[in-house]
Amino acid sequence: MSRPGEVTTLLSAWRGGDQDAFEKLIPIVYADLRRIAARYMRSENEGHTLQTTALVHEAYLRLTGERERTWENRAHFFGVAAQIMRNLLVDHARKAVTTKRGGGIAVQLDAGAGMTEISPEDLLALNEALARLAEVDPRASRIVELRYFVGLTIEEIAEVMDASVRTVNREWKTAKTWLRAELRGRKRAMA
Amino acid sequence: MAPRGTEGTETGDGMTREQWSRVKEIFGDALEHAPSEREAFVRHAAHDDPALLDELLRLVKESERESDLLSRPVLTDARAVTREETPRFAPSAVLARRFRIIRFIARGGMGEVYEAEDGELGDRVALKAIRQRAGPAADLRSLFRREIQLARRVTHPNVCRIFDIAQHETGTTGEPVLLLSMELIEGETLTEYLKRNGPLTHASALPVIEGIAAGLQAVHDAGIIHGDLKPGNVMLAVRPGETASHARVMDFGMAFSAAQSGEPADTSDREAVAFSDSSDAGESTVTLGFAGQGPIGGTPDYLAPEQAKGAGATAATDVYAFALLIGEMLGVPRAQRLAPTAEHMPTPWVNILRRCLSSDPARRYSRPADLVQALRSALERRSKLRRIALVAAASALTLLLAARRIDTILRSTANGLILTESPSEEMRRPSPDGKYLAGTSWDTGDLILRDVSSGKVRRLTHKTTSIESQFGGAFSALFSPDGRHIIFMWAKDSDENEIHMIGLDGKGERTLYRAPDGEWPILVDCSPDGGRILFNRDRDEGTAGLAILAVADGSVQPVQGSARQAQSIFAADGRGLLFDTENPRTNAWEIRRQLPSGTESTLIGLPGSNRVIGWSPDRRRLILFERSARTTGNLGGSGFRSWRRA
Numbered sequence: 001m002s003r004p005g006e007v008t009t010l011l012s013a014w015r016g017g018d019q020d021a022f023e024k025l026i027p028i029v030y031a032d033l034r035r036i037a038a039r040y041m042r043s044e045n046e047g048h049t050l051q052t053t054a055l056v057h058e059a060y061l062r063l064t065g066e067r068e069r070t071w072e073n074r075a076h077f078f079g080v081a082a083q084i085m086r087n088l089l090v091d092h093a094r095k096a097v098t099t100k101r102g103g104g105i106a107v108q109l110d111a112g113a114g115m116t117e118i119s120p121e122d123l124l125a126l127n128e129a130l131a132r133l134a135e136v137d138p139r140a141s142r143i144v145e146l147r148y149f150v151g152l153t154i155e156e157i158a159e160v161m162d163a164s165v166r167t168v169n170r171e172w173k174t175a176k177t178w179l180r181a182e183l184r185g186r187k188r189a190m191a
Numbered sequence: 192m193a194p195r196g197t198e199g200t201e202t203g204d205g206m207t208r209e210q211w212s213r214v215k216e217i218f219g220d221a222l223e224h225a226p227s228e229r230e231a232f233v234r235h236a237a238h239d240d241p242a243l244l245d246e247l248l249r250l251v252k253e254s255e256r257e258s259d260l261l262s263r264p265v266l267t268d269a270r271a272v273t274r275e276e277t278p279r280f281a282p283s284a285v286l287a288r289r290f291r292i293i294r295f296i297a298r299g300g301m302g303e304v305y306e307a308e309d310g311e312l313g314d315r316v317a318l319k320a321i322r323q324r325a326g327p328a329a330d331l332r333s334l335f336r337r338e339i340q341l342a343r344r345v346t347h348p349n350v351c352r353i354f355d356i357a358q359h360e361t362g363t364t365g366e367p368v369l370l371l372s373m374e375l376i377e378g379e380t381l382t383e384y385l386k387r388n389g390p391l392t393h394a395s396a397l398p399v400i401e402g403i404a405a406g407l408q409a410v411h412d413a414g415i416i417h418g419d420l421k422p423g424n425v426m427l428a429v430r431p432g433e434t435a436s437h438a439r440v441m442d443f444g445m446a447f448s449a450a451q452s453g454e455p456a457d458t459s460d461r462e463a464v465a466f467s468d469s470s471d472a473g474e475s476t477v478t479l480g481f482a483g484q485g486p487i488g489g490t491p492d493y494l495a496p497e498q499a500k501g502a503g504a505t506a507a508t509d510v511y512a513f514a515l516l517i518g519e520m521l522g523v524p525r526a527q528r529l530a531p532t533a534e535h536m537p538t539p540w541v542n543i544l545r546r547c548l549s550s551d552p553a554r555r556y557s558r559p560a561d562l563v564q565a566l567r568s569a570l571e572r573r574s575k576l577r578r579i580a581l582v583a584a585a586s587a588l589t590l591l592l593a594a595r596r597i598d599t600i601l602r603s604t605a606n607g608l609i610l611t612e613s614p615s616e617e618m619r620r621p622s623p624d625g626k627y628l629a630g631t632s633w634d635t636g637d638l639i640l641r642d643v644s645s646g647k648v649r650r651l652t653h654k655t656t657s658i659e660s661q662f663g664g665a666f667s668a669l670f671s672p673d674g675r676h677i678i679f680m681w682a683k684d685s686d687e688n689e690i691h692m693i694g695l696d697g698k699g700e701r702t703l704y705r706a707p708d709g710e711w712p713i714l715v716d717c718s719p720d721g722g723r724i725l726f727n728r729d730r731d732e733g734t735a736g737l738a739i740l741a742v743a744d745g746s747v748q749p750v751q752g753s754a755r756q757a758q759s760i761f762a763a764d765g766r767g768l769l770f771d772t773e774n775p776r777t778n779a780w781e782i783r784r785q786l787p788s789g790t791e792s793t794l795i796g797l798p799g800s801n802r803v804i805g806w807s808p809d810r811r812r813l814i815l816f817e818r819s820a821r822t823t824g825n826l827g828g829s830g831f832r833s834w835r836r837a
Contacts, residue, residue: 118260122260136206136207137208140215147264149264150264151264153377155378156377170219171215173219174215174250176260177250177254178250179261180256184256
């Protein structure tokens with residue numbers, strides 16, 4: 001786990017415009033989330049259900065500063081986790097794009113440790129396409145969030161969503177192809 | 192589909208749910224066809240709907256293109272980030288004109304493992320890239336063909352399937368890379384799991400052991416010796432609710448093919464190829480050799496004596512490695528792994544594993560299935576013993592005699608005697624008269640009471656939701672000394688924890704204590720007069736310490752002195768606490784008493800290790816766990832003792 005308070009400090013620094021803080025923040029938050037997620041997935045029928053609850057709450061409190069919150073179920077927790085990750089990244093991409101357009105120094109999203117190669121523009125386009133997908137198929141959009149923003153495996157997603165691995169895999173592949181096609185179409189239009 | 196912008200952009204706009212669900216259905220079906228057949232498939236399926244067909248063709252076309260977008264999570268795992276070496280092949284690289292690399296997974300002794308798309312199978316595979324260093328033959332494939340042919344025959348749910356072998360020619364250096372494609376399994380290795388979660392209890396390890404045994408048996412039945420069984424070669428597809436359930440054996444048969452019962456194999460059998468991992472200058476290299484010719488195969492820690500001598504490996508060689516693996520799973524330290532003790536496992540398992548670790552292969556179980564059967568039936572015998580112990584629990588002396596055999600009495604719960612291990616409930620404490628057990632139902636989280644003689648279970652609390660959909664419930668239940676009440680920790684769904692008291696009839700529940708945020712009170716003991724409750728203030732930050740709760744007014748006093756952080760229980764007369772502590776001068780573990788005034792005195796100062804387990808129900812005998820050089824016998828130098836107070 002990261003040190004208590006570290007995330008909060010970085011969050012406020014980032015909100016105050018410190019881009020370095022973001023680069024430090026994301027891997028910490030992500031590592032925490034993954035660890036919690038892994039424990040969460042394995043906790044049922046196990047003696048450490050309680051500790052897991054505490055962990056989940058702790059992480060959530062750290063991420064949001066919200067004090068009163070209970071989880072309806074696992075899907076709820078991961079849904080919120082995915083939202084948090086998505087919002088953090090999209091906010092960052094927006095700032096990066098604005099800075100670029102304003103003639104400032106471009107901030108590379110992939111500069112931080114652990115980021116895969118996606119440009120801020122692509123991330124924003126993905127975010128928009130994902131929102132459109134959510135209008136016709138909220139479930140598929142959720143699968144993409146869990147896979148892409150939280151990094152759950154297909155099997156884990158199936159567990160969280162109480163669906164079969166086969167179904168999730170199929171929906172994931174279809175949604176992924178559609179999103180790729182959307183982004184490709186957009187690029188072509190802009191070129 | 193919906194109105195489109197120019198150049199096919201913005202396709203999603205205006206698409207209805209119905210249209211999308213048709214797209215999804217047909218395209219999902221199309222994905223199950225080979226890439227070359229997809230277009231024909233969607234043309235047929237959507238021939239009567241031009242808009243739908245347009246959208247489907249767009250997706251089919253997209254699926255044929257290369258794209259990195261969404262190919263892996265936006266943030267990669269920290270482990271991959273900190274790795275100094277970069278993987279040899281980058282995403283999108285195509286190897287042997289067939290495998291397109293999707294991502295790097297891990298680096299092992301034999302090479303690197305990637306997730307890849309197999310153009311021929313049209314599916315994702317795990318691809319192991321093994322770099323040959325000055326190998327004996329130019330064409331690695333011919334050397335491996337026989338192994339692969341054998342390995343491909345094994346299709347078993349507990350075995351990672353091997354698909355194919357290929358060779359990737361590298362233009363510049365001329366060193367070919369051997370590729371092994373195998374089933375892609377989402378999960379983690381047993382090594383990673385243990386690193387993250389620590390050792391398993393024998394109960395949670397058993398399903399994993401059974402899975403490995405089934406897989407290994409299937410491999411043996413196909414005439415293959417694994418030759419390198421170790422936690423890193425066991426994948427776990429972990430599902431919630433099952434600690435670590437679905438074990439799958441991988442990397443089998445890469446070291447040896449089965450020689451007949453240790454006899455030198457004939458020449459054709461000896462064509463089998465083995466790897467040996469040797470480290471020079473910190474670099475992991477792979478050399479090739481022939482089975483039966485010199486020290487080969489396996490990982491040093493898991494090498495059976497006969498393997499180390501270079502003799503032929505047999506099924507018994509794998510059984511040896513399997514026993515080591517079981518020890519590692521259960522937390523046996525490396526130094527003791529060749530001679531495990533009951534400290535880390537049920538007593539009957541000790542001899543079973545030791546037998547498998549015999550240097551004489553003939554003394555071991557010859558089949559993995561036999562080993563697991565022995566482990567299982569040892570537990571069944573033991574649970575019978577345990578039931579007998581329950582019925583007799585009323586008599587302190589009998590309980591004590593039985594306790595010498597029940598090694599699951601855990602120190603960690605101080606005087607909590609774990610007496611059953613039913614999968615749906617956790618039963619801990621016996622009532623003073625031995626008639627009941629109190630515990631937590633893992634179905635609902637409720638406090639449950641089991642009548643020992645009839646076996647009937649009664650729910651005392653009534654949560655409205657299951658433990659899965661909502662957290663919380665009753666934990667660490669204790670009986671009051673008069674046997675009329677149960678005191679328990681009640682974790683509410685909102686993450687507030689309280690100490691409650693309830694009658695055995697489920698009536699008169701009341702709150703004794705509300706814990707501050709972040710504190711998990713774990714109940715340890717009730718004073719003999721029932722007036723005080725000793726509990727551990729387990730906090731998130733790890734600042735645990737014992738405190739005493741007064742039942743009458745709910746006041747809490749932290750325990751002071753040495754007993755605060757120790758494994759403590761109330762003294763038999765309720766005056767002060769008993770705890771065990773290590774004497775720095777003699778290194779012996781002593782049982783000491785700390786009076787309310789803070790004065791300490793030694794009650795038991797025998798040499799060796801004396802740890803408090805708890806009082807017998809009538810509080811006339813103190814049960815200790817003792818380990819000393821004097822004690823010998825089946826328990827491997829440790830055992831339970833009782834100390835009768837004067």
